[in-house]
Amino acid sequence: MSIEIKTPTFPESVADGTVATWHKQPGEACSTDELIVDIETDKVVLEVVAPADGVVKEIFKGEGDTVLSEEVLASFEAGAAAAPSAAAPAAEAAAPATATDADKAGPAARKLIDENGLDASQIPGTGKNGGITKEDVVNFLKNKPAAAPAAPVKVDNAAALNIVSGERVEKRVPMTRLRATIAKRLVEAQQTAAMLTTYNEVNMKPVMELRKQYKDLFEKTHNGTRLGFMSFFVKATTEALKRFPAVNASIDGNDMVYHGYQDIGVAVSTERGLMVPVLRDTDAMSLADVESTIRDFGMRGRDGKLGMDDMQGGTFTITNGGVFGSLMSTPILNPPQTAILGMHKIQERPMAVNGQVEILPMMYLALSYDHRMIDGKEAVQFLVAIKDLLEDPARILLEV
Numbered sequence: 001m002s003i004e005i006k007t008p009t010f011p012e013s014v015a016d017g018t019v020a021t022w023h024k025q026p027g028e029a030c031s032t033d034e035l036i037v038d039i040e041t042d043k044v045v046l047e048v049v050a051p052a053d054g055v056v057k058e059i060f061k062g063e064g065d066t067v068l069s070e071e072v073l074a075s076f077e078a079g080a081a082a083a084p085s086a087a088a089p090a091a092e093a094a095a096p097a098t099a100t101d102a103d104k105a106g107p108a109a110r111k112l113i114d115e116n117g118l119d120a121s122q123i124p125g126t127g128k129n130g131g132i133t134k135e136d137v138v139n140f141l142k143n144k145p146a147a148a149p150a151a152p153v154k155v156d157n158a159a160a161l162n163i164v165s166g167e168r169v170e171k172r173v174p175m176t177r178l179r180a181t182i183a184k185r186l187v188e189a190q191q192t193a194a195m196l197t198t199y200n201e202v203n204m205k206p207v208m209e210l211r212k213q214y215k216d217l218f219e220k221t222h223n224g225t226r227l228g229f230m231s232f233f234v235k236a237t238t239e240a241l242k243r244f245p246a247v248n249a250s251i252d253g254n255d256m257v258y259h260g261y262q263d264i265g266v267a268v269s270t271e272r273g274l275m276v277p278v279l280r281d282t283d284a285m286s287l288a289d290v291e292s293t294i295r296d297f298g299m300r301g302r303d304g305k306l307g308m309d310d311m312q313g314g315t316f317t318i319t320n321g322g323v324f325g326s327l328m329s330t331p332i333l334n335p336p337q338t339a340i341l342g343m344h345k346i347q348e349r350p351m352a353v354n355g356q357v358e359i360l361p362m363m364y365l366a367l368s369y370d371h372r373m374i375d376g377k378e379a380v381q382f383l384v385a386i387k388d389l390l391e392d393p394a395r396i397l398l399e400v
Helices: 088-094 096-103 107-115 134-143 177-192 205-221 230-243 287-302 376-391 394-398
Strands: 002-006 017-022 035-040 045-049 054-059 072-078 195-203 249-252 255-258 264-266 268-270 273-275 316-320 339-343 346-353 356-370
Touching (some): 002 054, 195 376, 205 287, 205 356, 230 264, 230 316, 230 339, 230 376, 268 287, 356 376, 376 394
Parallel strands (some): 264 316
Antiparallel strands (some): 002 072, 249 255
């Protein structure tokens, strides 16, 4: 039975996508839900999987082609078997025993055999009629004795890369669609918004002591969820957003849209670039809810599993450059939002407290905001509210 493989349905905010990588080629067998092709959009990479056991029959859109929502990418033959390799007769003539054994391997097993340069005749098969399964290859690799280390060879890297002495090498790589979109949005934010940044600093000692006192009990009570700093910032920010509605607003043309809810985006760094999944209704979330959701975002971002729904909307954004060691920075707005909070590295510094010098763990905070929407007074008061809530965490729970 022939089936059309189509691009996933895009939301209204996504016009089109790009075919990133074909993981299966025409004639290659697939199992149900096995990854066939990646489609990259402005926001995420979407995976298209096999609808049934069968074979990719024909590919209509090549890598790099632009595709629309629900556009046909390829045809798929359900229940069909993989086509024999054109090189099979020649290989059989050269090494009949090995080729015969290789024919006993399924597609996944054969791929592992080729990638690792293995001799199929040496791999015991446990499949039907002695066929070699993927698990057989994996077990063979696990039990394979390690090869004796080769004698060190002095390699002339320049000669190996065919580089002339003194030559300055460059590599040109096209931007991914996601990276190009990030670049476009960042430039657009700087060109269209009257962006200004105000700074403050927060004494992290109260939060650190509270975390130290309750982190074990918190983790035990909430099924392994760890108590981090981000949940305190999210809850403090939520309370401050309720007090200063303009910071929780967005600009739509000549209209100012005030949001009666708090959906906070948390910037997550992935191999494909910066993504901002959104915590919904943070006013109703507990510290444990925030921590577990952010952890889930991080894991799915690392594995490329964040979906479009995860990143739609958002009324405010928090970015944490401190995890990379940043001491101070100026975050760029995430349009159409009117403000973004930047967290930074916690560093011990001498501070004057009641006429005495104390060494305290301090963090610089940065609030970038759109001056068209937010006055300087509101921006400063908003940042001070976050500082006050963090320096007296009980106020977060009491909402005072």
